[in-house]
Amino acid sequence: MPHRERKNIRAGLRVAIVLKQDQRTGKQTVGTVKDLLTNSSNHPHGIKVRLTDGQVGRVQKILADEKEN
Incomplete structure (x- = not known):
């Protein structure tokens, strides 16, 4: 799953x-x-990130690539 790999x-x-x-x-x-908080190359529950609004959680799904914007 792509959301589990840093x-x-x-x-x-x-x-x-x-x-x-x-x-x-x-x-x-x-x-x-905004920031990646997981240091390991992968994580079984998803990579932990901080969003631009300050909320922190584990990625469950990648919705859009920055190249598309």
């Missing part, structure tokens, strides 16, 4: 993340990646 996530990508408090429900939050 090499596929970069600043400027539009993604859907799951916030810590939403892990039980799986509710997704959409935003643009």
Whole structure:
């Protein structure tokens, strides 16, 4: 899954993340990646990122590439 590999996530990508408090429900939050917080090359639950609005969560889906904008 591409959202589990750090090499596929970069600043400027539009993604859907799951916030810590939403892990039980799986509710997704959409935003643009500002910072990558996971240091390992992959993670089974998704790469942890900070969005431009400051929210932090694990990437569940990559919605758009910065090249498309």
